[in-house]
Amino acid sequence: ADAAAMAAARQRQARLTKPPGSLGALEDLSVRLAGIAGVCPPPLPEPAALAIFAGDHGVHAAGVTPWPQEVTGQMVANFLAGGAVVNAFARQVGAAVTVVDVGVAGPLPAAPDLRDLRVRPGTGNLLTGPAMSRDEAVQALAAGITVAGELCDGGARILLCGDMGIANTTPSAALVAAFTGTAPGAVTGRGTGVDDATYARKVEVVAAALARHRPDPADPVGVLAAVGGLEHAALAGYLLAAAARRVPVVVDGVIAAAAALAAAALAPAAVDAMVAGHLSVEPGAGVALAHLGLAPVLDLGLRLGEGTGAVLALPVVAAAVRALREVATFDSAGVTEK
Amino acid sequence: ADAAAMAAARQRQARLTKPPGSLGALEDLSVRLAGIAGVCPPPLPEPAALAIFAGDHGVHAAGVTPWPQEVTGQMVANFLAGGAVVNAFARQVGAAVTVVDVGVAGPLPAAPDLRDLRVRPGTGNLLTGPAMSRDEAVQALAAGITVAGELCDGGARILLCGDMGIANTTPSAALVAAFTGTAPGAVTGRGTGVDDATYARKVEVVAAALARHRPDPADPVGVLAAVGGLEHAALAGYLLAAAARRVPVVVDGVIAAAAALAAAALAPAAVDAMVAGHLSVEPGAGVALAHLGLAPVLDLGLRLGEGTGAVLALPVVAAAVRALREVATFDSAGVTEK
Known part of the structure; x- marks a missing residue:
């Protein structure tokens, strides 16, 4: 697995408009999928x-x-x-x-x-x-x-x-x-x-x-x-x-x-x-x-x-990828962080 | 919930081309959805x-x-x-x-x-x-x-x-x-x-x-x-x-x-x-x-x-409904039962 893509996925998860960790198993899954693809965000798993x-x-x-x-x-x-x-x-x-x-x-x-x-x-x-x-x-x-x-x-x-x-x-x-x-x-x-x-x-x-x-x-x-x-x-x-x-x-x-x-x-x-x-x-x-x-x-x-x-x-699995690909960040959406 | 529709769903689950009980939680779920709709099979939950x-x-x-x-x-x-x-x-x-x-x-x-x-x-x-x-x-x-x-x-x-x-x-x-x-x-x-x-x-x-x-x-x-x-x-x-x-x-x-x-x-x-x-x-x-x-x-x-x-x-949930609606029975598919 690609360590750089996984690190980028972890960083991106932390910037998405949601509390850190709140997606549970889907966060780890999204990081693994980035590692498999060697790129963050990974491609949608379709078809x-x-x-x-x-x-x-x-x-x-x-x-x-x-x-x-x-x-x-x-x-x-x-x-x-x-x-x-x-x-x-x-x-x-x-x-x-x-x-x-x-x-x-x-x-x-x-x-x-x-x-x-x-x-x-x-x-x-x-x-x-x-x-x-x-x-x-x-x-x-x-x-x-x-x-x-x-x-x-x-x-x-x-x-x-x-x-x-x-x-x-x-x-x-x-x-x-x-x-x-x-x-x-x-x-x-x-x-x-x-x-x-x-x-x-x-x-x-x-x-x-x-x-x-x-x-x-x-x-x-x-x-x-x-x-x-x-x-x-x-x-x-x-x-x-x-x-x-x-x-x-x-x-x-x-x-x-x-x-x-x-x-x-x-x-x-x-x-x-x-x-x-x-x-x-x-x-x-x-x-x-x-x-x-x-x-x-x-x-x-x-x-x-x-x-x-x-x-x-x-x-x-696809939803985990979509989180990385499609969800706004605190900055992009203008949402205040705690 | 409609008891007759639930009983029909249970009976239908037993005739589908799969071992009885092998769909686990989805079998109970499909029975409940039949009970909610009052008909077996229940409608697909779409949109x-x-x-x-x-x-x-x-x-x-x-x-x-x-x-x-x-x-x-x-x-x-x-x-x-x-x-x-x-x-x-x-x-x-x-x-x-x-x-x-x-x-x-x-x-x-x-x-x-x-x-x-x-x-x-x-x-x-x-x-x-x-x-x-x-x-x-x-x-x-x-x-x-x-x-x-x-x-x-x-x-x-x-x-x-x-x-x-x-x-x-x-x-x-x-x-x-x-x-x-x-x-x-x-x-x-x-x-x-x-x-x-x-x-x-x-x-x-x-x-x-x-x-x-x-x-x-x-x-x-x-x-x-x-x-x-x-x-x-x-x-x-x-x-x-x-x-x-x-x-x-x-x-x-x-x-x-x-x-x-x-x-x-x-x-x-x-x-x-x-x-x-x-x-x-x-x-x-x-x-x-x-x-x-x-x-x-x-x-x-x-x-x-x-x-x-x-x-x-x-x-x-939709898959549970599809099992009841779309899956062949032992009789219809010509599959031998144990």
Whole structure:
């Protein structure tokens, strides 16, 4: 991040026609956005682009969710038809939605709006072997980098993280545990709302996967390959590419937060470009954000994924930028200071 | 609120293509909005209208703030010029801004966009007498009712509460203490950021005002007249009129929350129409919202007023409505249920 732009943003916040500090979290956020852009005030984060990376998970066979695996593909169709929650939220905030297949298991309907970057039809079962090869993990990373580049080249000034993948909170928990050293029970959640027996099974699966693979957080590609998902690897690439282009990128829930840990392990400075959109109910999300030092913008009890929390945070992020860009100073407005 | 519309909204939430409960606070919010409108799905809350009620306070003479009283009028000019934080935020979310003088102390520049409903030029000092007469409190209530009616007649489908008044966190604390029976020290905050000595003085002033007037929460007009402000009374009327028209109204920080207590004391059912936009840093705001049973949408450490927190909450409120209006059901989208 650009220290001079951040210092200029802090100084400008102090001159705006409001009591110092009265914008709370938005002041820090505006300073970070100036640091990302390398200029004060930073550009308005418009237009915004959301990429939803979809993939399936071999660990589905271990009984970690009551939802059938074909729902991943059905929800991809729902996104393309504009019928999912994230589509409705994206219409509210004016974000464009791109759906990317990086690893759905079954066939998908041909659709002009679907980006086909499928690396393989779902991961392997991380309980019995690696989720994918290192090569496949790198291919998925590259898919995310490609999509981020295309969206930025298309004019996007902010990127939003989205995901779809039945069972993907299980590899998310494994990734958070691996990168933060936290116990499986403290990072595994109920995902879409599993019962007590399935929850206990999930924690056991995460613990068994970590015991089997002993993923080394100093080898992020190896961690992704062993216990990750194709959408996690793609999101990690997407986050890295956004940071490389100095475009802010909004992290969503536990899937994106787990991917953010991988991105940060690959390039620590990438965290500078990340904004935590919200605090998911999934415990791994909070653990990951704390590890990254990111304060979530929203806390609405969401646990849907798709990018819903990132999308909802967008107007607040934009408002933080507008404060720096548009608000009068004491001098310019002729307002007396205390 | 309409119980049938709320039940229909709950049922519809359960059929949308998402895990039950995964939208957290937005599910309850959508149910409440259906209850307010009396129909499921409720209408989109667009266009949105923010009214900023401005007034001055005789208690300013007691040294409860370092800001000069003339800043109230200067900020009114800033709002009219579009240069304040709330203007920038309103542009972000697409809300129209109306500025209403219900009791600024000094002369204001003539401006076509300024609504002049001034009841008196600032209140009296609540330390030495009533802030205003009962008649004046009723006039200010009527001003708020008038403005809400005009905005709704002009097409607004949601109203947002805004305020401006140097020293107005002091009467807010007195109102919250009077209506909730909470000790002055627990509801008085640092407002725009006062030092320890001024803070101690504020708490003393609130305590002395309550001891002098012994306001009776069963007589809300009497409470407003004794220890309130003209913008508080106007906001109470605005909230009541919104509820009467079944239009949702977003409460901002401690000034609007104190006014909401007065509105609720006058007509308990008015709370049904209220949405708590955010949790202000001012402790009185949280006490008031808890008393009203309202859960804040945002928690961003704001303490600016102007309506900033209400405006920032608007996209989330609209998104909650869009979930009910626009999201496909399992049946319509052909998505398999668990």
